[in-house]
Amino acid sequence: MKIPLFDLTRQYKELRNEMIKKIDETISSGVVIMGQNVEEIEERIANYIGVKHAVAVGNGSDALVLALQSMGIGKGDKVITTPYTFFSTASAITRLGGIPIFVDVGEDFNINVDLVEKKIKSDKSIKAVIPVHLFGKSVNMEYLKSVCDRYGVKILEDAAQSIGSEVSVGGKRVKTASIGDAGILSFFPTKNLGAYGDAGMVLTNSDEIADKVKILRVHGSHQKYVHEEIGYNSRMDEMQAAILNVKFPHLDEWIDKRINAASKYSELLGDAVVCPAVPKDRTHVFHQYVVRTERREELREYLTNEGVGTAIYYPIPLHLQQCFSFLNYKPGDFPVAEKLSKESLAIPMFPEITFEEQKYVANTIKKFMEERS
């Protein structure tokens, strides 16, 4: 059996006719930049997440930069984030001349909010925090928000992997990307809602932040050829927006299928490896299903030989990346992130995965463990 980590083709088979029709309509309309599709997906996602504004941009990495800049982060500003995330969470800070301040994660892969509180208390110059809802599960936002509100620290939620996931805040269940001063999404093709190219979005309830992101995405101008700011070219194109509009009505159904598949994996795997846990106050949308084992490298090779796709998110924590050496972190600074980077392994997860395929993946993992015990 061959089971890929992720399979875009199965979803496309279902949507092909509708997709081709929508793309044809879009090109035939003659408007391929900043048209009706972009407006439509902005409105749909703003309603879905439960925020006043959604501003579509070129990709999730730019969404982070444009949001941070619109929140007033700039040269020399300190921004706390996790060393256990995709590169661009931290590079967004440095792209604006800011300073990433890493804080270790907990065993659940998300930033340790106790340590964030400690850092904020000890350094009054911290301007903002970027929590990352890694693999599709929210950070403890109730706690993080109470700390940040107390000290006047801003929050930008990196919800690139967590569209649709919820968490309890103030007695209400709310969606990630709606809790901080702003939030971002990525629609990279492999994401739970993916385009067929690059696309991203900034979400916020602030008129001021939304307006600033809107001008930054088009060279810093409200009016063509009149530039108030030095902005960027970072628009979501109409084709990607059209694709997202075809896919969006299926999002919740796809998330349910992921959640279903995740609970089957956890049942099938038992204690062969450490499976992801889901606290009661949150929904995990399983962008990735990541297990842990001290035998990660051997297991990965074994799975590859047996036809099972895997990936390591992430093999090198950001504080140990060469490009961030100027920040002067060293091995041992963030022991949990360093341990997780050696133990984590993502196994196949996508809405269309079959129970037969899941059984094969789980049995192969169990066989490996048995052979070595």
Ligand SMILES: Cc1ncc(COP(=O)(O)O)c(C=O)c1O
């Ligand atoms: C946590 C996180 N933040 C930011 C991004 C950046 O998104 P994009 O690839 O759309 O630039 C990603 C995408 O992989 C991500 O996983």
